[in-house]
Amino acid sequence: MKTYYAAGKAWHYSHTIGRRTAEHNNGNLGGCAWPADLALSPDGHIFILSRGWEKDNASHNADIYRRVSKTTIDENHIGDFARAEFTWPAGIAVDREGKVYVSDEYEHHIKVFDPSRIMEFPQYERNNEHIARWGVKGTAPGQLNGPSGLQFDANDDLLVVDSLNHRVQKFTKNGRHISSFGSYGAGEGRFNRPWGLTVDAKGDIYVADWGNNRVQKLSPDGRSIMTFGTREDGGELNHPADVAVDSDGDVYVTGWGNNRVQIYEPNGSIIAALYGDADKMSRAAEYSMARNNGLSLVAWQYVDDVLAELQRFERPTGIVIDKQDRIIVADQSGRLQVYAKQKQYAPQLF
Amino acid sequence: MTIKTRTDIALVAHLMRRAGFGATRAELEQLAEKPYEDIVEDLLHPERRPEVDEHLLFRYHPTTASYGDGGHAQTHWLYRMVMTQRPLEEKIALFWHYVFATGNAKVENGPAMGRQIEGFRKHGLGNYRDLLVRLAQDPAMIYWLDNNHNHKRAPNENWGRELLELFAMGAGNYTEKDVYECARAFTGWNIIARIGVPWGTYPWKFVYKPEDHDFTQKTFLGHTGEFNGEDIIDIVVRQPATSQFIARHLYNFFVADEPQVPAWPIEPPRDPEAVRFIRETFVDSGYEMKPVLRAIFNSDFFKQAMYEKVKSPVDLVVGTLRLTGDMNGPDPRWGEMPRDMSPMGQNVMDPPSVEGWHTGREWINSGAQLLRVNFTSYRFADTSLPGVQDMISRVASTAGETMTAEVLVGRCLELAGPVKAAGATRAELVGHVRNEGPVSWAPDDYDRSARRVAELLALIGASREFQMG
Numbered sequence: 001m002k003t004y005y006a007a008g009k010a011w012h013y014s015h016t017i018g019r020r021t022a023e024h025n026n027g028n029l030g031g032c033a034w035p036a037d038l039a040l041s042p043d044g045h046i047f048i049l050s051r052g053w054e055k056d057n058a059s060h061n062a063d064i065y066r067r068v069s070k071t072t073i074d075e076n077h078i079g080d081f082a083r084a085e086f087t088w089p090a091g092i093a094v095d096r097e098g099k100v101y102v103s104d105e106y107e108h109h110i111k112v113f114d115p116s117r118i119m120e121f122p123q124y125e126r127n128n129e130h131i132a133r134w135g136v137k138g139t140a141p142g143q144l145n146g147p148s149g150l151q152f153d154a155n156d157d158l159l160v161v162d163s164l165n166h167r168v169q170k171f172t173k174n175g176r177h178i179s180s181f182g183s184y185g186a187g188e189g190r191f192n193r194p195w196g197l198t199v200d201a202k203g204d205i206y207v208a209d210w211g212n213n214r215v216q217k218l219s220p221d222g223r224s225i226m227t228f229g230t231r232e233d234g235g236e237l238n239h240p241a242d243v244a245v246d247s248d249g250d251v252y253v254t255g256w257g258n259n260r261v262q263i264y265e266p267n268g269s270i271i272a273a274l275y276g277d278a279d280k281m282s283r284a285a286e287y288s289m290a291r292n293n294g295l296s297l298v299a300w301q302y303v304d305d306v307l308a309e310l311q312r313f314e315r316p317t318g319i320v321i322d323k324q325d326r327i328i329v330a331d332q333s334g335r336l337q338v339y340a341k342q343k344q345y346a347p348q349l350f
Numbered sequence: 351m352t353i354k355t356r357t358d359i360a361l362v363a364h365l366m367r368r369a370g371f372g373a374t375r376a377e378l379e380q381l382a383e384k385p386y387e388d389i390v391e392d393l394l395h396p397e398r399r400p401e402v403d404e405h406l407l408f409r410y411h412p413t414t415a416s417y418g419d420g421g422h423a424q425t426h427w428l429y430r431m432v433m434t435q436r437p438l439e440e441k442i443a444l445f446w447h448y449v450f451a452t453g454n455a456k457v458e459n460g461p462a463m464g465r466q467i468e469g470f471r472k473h474g475l476g477n478y479r480d481l482l483v484r485l486a487q488d489p490a491m492i493y494w495l496d497n498n499h500n501h502k503r504a505p506n507e508n509w510g511r512e513l514l515e516l517f518a519m520g521a522g523n524y525t526e527k528d529v530y531e532c533a534r535a536f537t538g539w540n541i542i543a544r545i546g547v548p549w550g551t552y553p554w555k556f557v558y559k560p561e562d563h564d565f566t567q568k569t570f571l572g573h574t575g576e577f578n579g580e581d582i583i584d585i586v587v588r589q590p591a592t593s594q595f596i597a598r599h600l601y602n603f604f605v606a607d608e609p610q611v612p613a614w615p616i617e618p619p620r621d622p623e624a625v626r627f628i629r630e631t632f633v634d635s636g637y638e639m640k641p642v643l644r645a646i647f648n649s650d651f652f653k654q655a656m657y658e659k660v661k662s663p664v665d666l667v668v669g670t671l672r673l674t675g676d677m678n679g680p681d682p683r684w685g686e687m688p689r690d691m692s693p694m695g696q697n698v699m700d701p702p703s704v705e706g707w708h709t710g711r712e713w714i715n716s717g718a719q720l721l722r723v724n725f726t727s728y729r730f731a732d733t734s735l736p737g738v739q740d741m742i743s744r745v746a747s748t749a750g751e752t753m754t755a756e757v758l759v760g761r762c763l764e765l766a767g768p769v770k771a772a773g774a775t776r777a778e779l780v781g782h783v784r785n786e787g788p789v790s791w792a793p794d795d796y797d798r799s800a801r802r803v804a805e806l807l808a809l810i811g812a813s814r815e816f817q818m819g
Contacts (some may be wrong), residue, residue, distance in 0.1 A: 019548035031548075034412045054413055054685025055421050062685070087682050088410065105410075108680055195409075210409070239405055257405065285548040310549060315408070315415055332412050333549040 002277040004017065007265065009250075010345035013277035013337070015324065017075045018048070019284040019332040020334025023066045024121045028078030029287045033065040035330035037149070037242065038318035039092040039100070039198065041115065045078065046071050046328060047100060048336065049092040064124045068092065068100060070115060073338060074327065075283050079118035084126040085111060088199065092318075093150035093158065095173055099131075101158060105326065109135035110147065110160065134175030139165055142177030149196035149242065153220065154203055161207065166191040168207060168222065173183070181222025186212050188224040190336040195255075196242030206251060215243050215253050228253065228264050237262060244319045244342060252327060254316040261316060261329055274329070276313035278337055283289070285335070314335070357386040360768050361781045364656045365647060368604050369393045370437025374737060375744060375765050377657035385467045390647045394475065394640050396436035410680030416550060417464035420818075423454070424688035424699050432677060442474035442639070443467050444664060445603050447698070449596075450517055451487055452494045453806055454699050461553035462490040463699045478596065478637040479587045480803045481516065486579050489541040489554035498540050502564045505533040512704050513586065523591035524571060525558035529567040537581045538563030587637055597629035604646055606658035607710030624651040629752065646785045657770050657818040660713050663696035665819055666722055670811070673766070674729045675737035694721045714817065726811030730766070732805045741765045741807060746791050752793065755783035762806050771815040779809060 020029035034051040035248050041047065047065035052065030056140030063084035070078040088106035094100065100113045119129065135144045146164035153159060157178060158171045167182035168191075177242040182191045192211025198232065199205055203220040214237055215228040228251060238257030247275040249266035261274040310333075318330040366373040370393070373381070381389050392398055407429055408415035417423040419535065431440045447470060454463045466488050473481055484683055485491055486509070492498050495509040510533035513525045538559040568577045586592055598619055602608035609617045619625040628646060635641035646652050646681045661669065665685075671677050677684065688697060695718045703706055714722075731740055745753075745761050759779045763769045771779070783789065783806060789799050810816055 020550055030783075036412075051412055054411060054425070054682070055689065056686075081425070193409075239409075281548070288548040308554070315412065317412075332415060335549060 002279070004272050004274060005345050005347055006263075006272040007101065008344060008346070009248075009271070010290075010342040010347075011263075011272065011274060011327065011339045012342060013279075014340050015075070015338050016278040016280065016282040016285070016333065017071060017328075017336040017338065018069075018077070018282055019288055021284070021288070022052075022067075022121060024077065024118075029284050030069055030071060030080065031282075031284050031328070032069050032169060032334055034332050034334065035336070036090055036317055037092045038320045038328060038330050038336070039094045039150075040320050040322055041070075041094050041098055042096065043098075044073070044322060045115075046073060046336070047092055047094060048330060049089050049102060049318070054084075056251070061124075063126065064122055067119075068102065068113065068115070071097060073328070077284065078122065081117045081119050082113050082118050082129050083124035085113075085129055089145075090148040091150040091161065092162075093152050095152055095158075096156050097171075101150055101173075101297075103150050103160065103259050104193040105148050106143045106145040106349065108137035108147065109133055109160070110150070110171075111143075111320075112173075123348065132174070134171075139298075141180050142169065142171075144169070149194070149208070151197050151205075152201050153199050153205075154248065159197060159199065159205065161194045161197050163193050163195065166193065168194070168205065168218075179222070181218070182207075183291065188227070189216070189222070191216070191217070195240070195256075196246055200245040200249065202301065203249075206243040208243050208244065208253065210220050210241065213237050213239060213257075215240055226268055228268050229262070239288070241315075241317045242319045243319045246321045246325045246327070247323075248325075248343065250341075252319055254319045254329065256315050256317060259313045259315065261313070261327070274313075274327075274339060276311055276316075276329075276331065276337055278335065280310040281334060285320065310341070357382045357384065357389065359464065359549050360656065361386065361653060362389060363652070364770060365389060365393075366437065367665070367669065368441075368652075368659075369643075369647060370432055370441055371665060372819075374673055374675075374740065380630065387648060390644060393438040393647070394644055396439040396475075399427075399435040401436070402433050405435075406680060411684060413685075413694055417460035421460070421685070421688055423460040423464035423467070424697070425684050426464060426666075427690075427698060428668065428687055429684055431664070432671045433679070433711055438475070438643075439471050441472035444604050446470040446474050447701075448597055448603060448709075450791075451701040451704050452490050452492065452699070453701050455472050457490045457493055459490065459493075459551055459554065460618075461551055462493070465471055466490040467699070469771060475639050475643070478632075479583060481635070482513075482583045482587065485517070485582055486513070486536065486539060486583065487556040489556055492539065492541050492556070493543075493554070498543075500533055500537050500539070502537045505537060505564070507533040509533065509536055513582075516611070516704060518586045518595060518704075519589055519591040520579050520595040520614055521612070523589065527569075529592055531570040531577075532582050534564045534566075535566055535570070535577045536579045539579055541656055557655050564570040564819050591615065592601060592627070593629045593633050595742055597625045597632055598723050600632075600642065600646060601625050604643070605652050606611075606655045608662060610708045610710075610712065611705060614809075621651055624649070627651075657815070659819050661817055662707070662709065662713055663694035663718075663722070666817070667694070667725060669819070670726045673737050674732070674735045674737050675740075676732070678736070680730075690725075694718050694725075719817075721729065722817065723812040727808040730807035730811045731804050733800055738804055738807065742803045745803050746796065746799070753789040755780045755789070756787050758783055758803070758806065763805060766807055766816065768812045769810055769813070770813050770818075771810070771813060775813050775815055779806065782806070782809060 004011045021031040024030045030049040032048045036051040037049045039047045048069040053062040056062045066086045067080045067083040069080045090105040091103040100115045111130040148163045149161035151159045166184035169180045170178040195210040196208045205218040214250045217225040241254045241256035251264040253262045313331045315332040327339040413422040414426040497509040500506040511529045542555045631645040
């Protein structure tokens, strides 16, 4: 088991969830396809938003790869929904009632789903699963242009990264505009195609400022507090996609452009980085490798030099942290990697 | 003092079609401020211009980041062709893809295909000998031509044969014994096939297995020794047949359409002097590509070869997208673009065989022509596209309040290429405009006239002359 440690804390690689697939199969056999973002339900389930394929293949319409998958952290895949509902799904969030909100950065709107519905693969009901939809394209306050990251705040209002308008907007759950902050630029409080965001226990907002290679921390009303990821502190970020905060206030950023998760202390000091450690296959992966009469599994064992490369993150996107401070990271290999944080750790040197 | 001279727009457009995929009027006018030779030098030094912003591509089209499957690798390349400010970098990659045709239909590994094209892009303007060595070690090529089955005790001749016949010398310039000896020299040049399931497809790696290499003596093209693969390539590159073969390929791709490759042993080049000049420059430069391309682009035979090629589907599609500004960034339609181009007769990264595509007039048949016309006309007729809007405003800005049909047609032909259309085509275009009445650019008439310009551009896009580049 791989362990990273620094500043009296440790992060232990735990396990991997899922595989790249459009299938869903109840049990432990599901997965995702180019996951764009993650969210946690109030009862601790993980929702995975799949960006999917961009072209039809011989047997499937590409639209059904774009979907939301629901799994437990121990890889009990519950099912998928919202197939054929999106063009470019980008961000996902869950409100207090458990409803799921998804942004579509091509259609410039937010769709709302009942997560209890399961759509069996390869079925879909095009544009017929969402229970609400709001948002129109534009630049005026309340209008959207390429919405990506989503996060509910303590009031259960929805923060939306309005990426191509280079700002963050706050809405009620039914889409009424509350406030907007940010504009294009590289200065404090300005953004360049921001992607994901999160909110900490105090209500402060962290935005992955993708085009500026940094994370900005903002007060609940949008005032700039601090910036992470500058070259000077050695924690340089390369096109960060998403950000999460654990119960100690440590900040985790998915470095989409340099294949790592960068960890900072609340004051912005860099602590460590996770690089991906999927040294064992997920259950879904084992299933897919074994089902072809075991041939694929034999081949896998034969090319063990590949493993070191495969276990690394490949363009990590979404990141969430559960109540037990387990860090869950999606990457574009079509899987999630889970790390457990140990709050006090002294390495055994001998 | 050096006097800088401007360059004729039509000549710049010709150069940009051949060394790239065409250019907009604004780009042509900017380039034309320079002497012709300076434009050529800029093309030959792509590092002077910024790279394509792949971060943007990969964020919005994540399947292209690791090339996904073959289709995503195709999307990646087509996106680069449309977006690049370094057009010769992509055009030389396309040239080598024509010559060293490799197909994902067999390889079935998008990352391996994508990396092969990356190699052509990165090294395609370099040395031909070095490129052949890289090609012999390219995993997609090794798998495509079965060199992974070429063993010391059981040679497989596929790679060796195609190296001589299609990648270097041309048919009729070697014996069957040479093919066999060539194959033996490449035994042990193999790949590690990496399994991607369940987390996607991963690129393969070249591996040299000395235990599977035949170290014994070989006699190849009159030379005898314990040759390995690189020794064979050194001998092949020095053959006069090789320089003639590559020179003819360069003429066919960059200058004017030649007969199809299988006919070359029996049909002479259409311009033997030009091919001789290219061949000699190639040899004199030590098989370096930049000096050869510089000599070609600056030659009189190149400058006189305007409209002497039928546009390939790639030239037509990429050129139309660049000219009209359609899909000038991330767009959901990118995923289907390779599939749309395939019925036109060119599915990049999936040529019909190792012989590559038949070019020139063979691009055109009744089915393909319909698709070509639809593709260009649909975009030229779309007044919402920035490139079309630019052409309309340029027509309007040079007009008085009214404009004759002849002037309008002349201006649109100029902006769409320039396109060389005379005789019946021009007369039909003029007749069409006349039938619709006078063209007025008075404010109340502007929108209607703009639509008429777009319609005329669409007709030009459908013309026989627009198919030539």
